[in-house]
Amino acid sequence: MDDLYKEYILDHYRQPRNFGHLDAPTAVAEDLNPLCGDRIRFELLVDDGKVTDIRFSGQGCAISQASASMLTENLKGMSLEDVARLPKEAVLENVGIGISPARIKCATLGLKVAKSAALGEIARWPDEEPSENGRSK
Amino acid sequence: MLAELDVRAAQLALDFPILAQPTSLGKRLAFLDSAASSQKPRSVIDALVHYYEHDNANIHRGVYELAERATAAFEAAREKVARFVNAAEPAEIIWTRNTTEGINLVSYTWGLQHLGPGDAIVTSQLEHHSNLVPWQLLAAKTGAELRFIEVDADGCYLLGDLEAKLRGAKLVALSHVSNTLGTIAPLEVLIPAAHAAGAVVLIDGAQSAPHFPVDVRALDVDFFAASGHKMCGPTGIGFLYGKRKLLESMPPFLTGGDMIRTVAYEDTTFNEIPWKFEAGTSNIADAVGLGAAVDYLDSVGMEWIAEHERALTAYALERLAAFEGRGLVIYGPKDRAQRSGVISFNFADIHAHDLATILDTEGVCIRAGHHCTMPLMEKMGWPATARASFYLYNTERDVDQLVTALEKAAKVFRLP
Numbered sequence A: 001m002d003d004l005y006k007e008y009i010l011d012h013y014r015q016p017r018n019f020g021h022l023d024a025p026t027a028v029a030e031d032l033n034p035l036c037g038d039r040i041r042f043e044l045l046v047d048d049g050k051v052t053d054i055r056f057s058g059q060g061c062a063i064s065q066a067s068a069s070m071l072t073e074n075l076k077g078m079s080l081e082d083v084a085r086l087p088k089e090a091v092l093e094n095v096g097i098g099i100s101p102a103r104i105k106c107a108t109l110g111l112k113v114a115k116s117a118a119l120g121e122i123a124r125w126p127d128e129e130p131s132e133n134g135r136s137k
Numbered sequence B: 001m002l003a004e005l006d007v008r009a010a011q012l013a014l015d016f017p018i019l020a021q022p023t024s025l026g027k028r029l030a031f032l033d034s035a036a037s038s039q040k041p042r043s044v045i046d047a048l049v050h051y052y053e054h055d056n057a058n059i060h061r062g063v064y065e066l067a068e069r070a071t072a073a074f075e076a077a078r079e080k081v082a083r084f085v086n087a088a089e090p091a092e093i094i095w096t097r098n099t100t101e102g103i104n105l106v107s108y109t110w111g112l113q114h115l116g117p118g119d120a121i122v123t124s125q126l127e128h129h130s131n132l133v134p135w136q137l138l139a140a141k142t143g144a145e146l147r148f149i150e151v152d153a154d155g156c157y158l159l160g161d162l163e164a165k166l167r168g169a170k171l172v173a174l175s176h177v178s179n180t181l182g183t184i185a186p187l188e189v190l191i192p193a194a195h196a197a198g199a200v201v202l203i204d205g206a207q208s209a210p211h212f213p214v215d216v217r218a219l220d221v222d223f224f225a226a227s228g229h230k231m232c233g234p235t236g237i238g239f240l241y242g243k244r245k246l247l248e249s250m251p252p253f254l255t256g257g258d259m260i261r262t263v264a265y266e267d268t269t270f271n272e273i274p275w276k277f278e279a280g281t282s283n284i285a286d287a288v289g290l291g292a293a294v295d296y297l298d299s300v301g302m303e304w305i306a307e308h309e310r311a312l313t314a315y316a317l318e319r320l321a322a323f324e325g326r327g328l329v330i331y332g333p334k335d336r337a338q339r340s341g342v343i344s345f346n347f348a349d350i351h352a353h354d355l356a357t358i359l360d361t362e363g364v365c366i367r368a369g370h371h372c373t374m375p376l377m378e379k380m381g382w383p384a385t386a387r388a389s390f391y392l393y394n395t396e397r398d399v400d401q402l403v404t405a406l407e408k409a410a411k412v413f414r415l416p
Helices: A007-014 A062-075 A080-085 A088-095 A101-124 B004-011 B042-055 B064-083 B101-112 B133-142 B162-166 B186-197 B244-247 B284-300 B301-323 B352-360 B374-380 B394-413
Strands: A027-033 A036-046 A050-059 B095-097 B119-125 B147-151 B171-177 B200-204 B225-226 B238-241 B260-263 B266-272 B328-330 B344-346 B366-371 B385-389
Touching: A007 B301, A027 B133, A036 A101, A050 A062, A050 A080, A050 B394, A062 A088, A062 A101, A080 B064, A080 B095, A080 B266, A088 A101, A088 B171, A088 B266, B004 B301, B004 B394, B042 B064, B042 B266, B042 B284, B064 B095, B064 B284, B095 B101, B095 B284, B095 B301, B095 B374, B101 B133, B101 B171, B101 B225, B119 B162, B147 B162, B147 B171, B171 B186, B171 B328, B186 B200, B186 B366, B238 B244, B244 B366, B284 B301, B301 B328, B301 B344, B352 B385, B352 B394
Parallel strands: B119 B147, B119 B171, B171 B200, B200 B225
Antiparallel strands: A027 A036, A036 A050, B095 B238, B225 B238, B260 B266, B328 B344, B344 B385, B366 B385
């Protein structure tokens, strides 16, 4: 159990990083895990196809909230395409070993929401060849 | 007194093979989630095996010995359930898959037949989704109004405006016992008031039939639905009790084989009750298994089960109260006479799911989440709760194991 609820997990649960809202987010997504009621919202500020600022909000178990908090730290500076392509392992590594199958959905909820925000924003981009500012379809 | 109850419960636990099984971490199993589904005694498991090994055939039509034995076992189980809830006759017991199906049966038959604009369906703020969603849909289909009897912050019924709530009510649908808070509904007040208002009463008995004696005639309830798997029976079988006059007046629910008397290409006449409501081949084996479960519960004694659970719940509430200074909050009625063997709680800032995960490593099985009562959780402002629930096989040792596991959770979460 100490494997799962490591000191840094509890730290992120009790003092979540980048928690709150952005004044004018470029992309927003939220979702819930109906099994346990965990709820997470991600707000991204995007400039030049890259995440320049990020906030998350929501409520839920230590695993879902700490995982989302740690993810916000990973996403800053990342391109939306890279966010959209992030594998589950990215957050499972953050959380560490000891996640049971029943709790994987908790650990990956934040990632699911972040990817959904990124994909939503990419879908709104004009249908054009990659431009000089780095954006692509 | 408590010691005697506890000794017998420990003996009864030996009837349940699964409880002797340690967890993968080698911990003794403390199964505290019977409100979700109970464990099964050896006699029920044996009845299922015996049915398949000795009596299995389709019922009601075969003329050979096996089919006659299967039919007899199936109908004998119905008689046992009828006796168990004190129905006037076995024909008033309809086999269903579970409580949910029983409630939906009433909604799609009696409900669609009788409700219209200007009518009201009255339920409570405590209901499980299974006794809420069918009525939302029925109200939307018929133009009837859906009203809620309110509960206070402890989940106790507020009856001050009952008369107004019941005005124009055609159907009153309530849970006998709340699966989230353990509140026992004051049916002795609610049912006569509903009848006086001209309403038909349906009781969701999923959390009552397994735990204390239920007498549908003494309650004067019109419909009563319950699930076999919560009362030591198999999954996939439940029953709906209905008064004969009502059942006879209702159209069929599902249609097809077995529920007919005659069929021509143009039209059909329906079978008598209860078979009118049992289209297709029934869940014969599990009905027989539920009959065995009822035999088991009768042999233990429903009065004894109720007394044991009251005593064990009181013991658990005392042990949990010792954590209140460290942030443990217990929900539900304060008056112990108003609550059954269900305890919902939260422990400091440990989310219920994290708590359940940690308790699991100590062999303690509890439920965590919204317990299929999302509107109630929203009303109370609880994102989730942990829930321990008791049954005839639980003992003080299970509660002590829960307490030890809570100490571990406090340590893992570095609580002061």
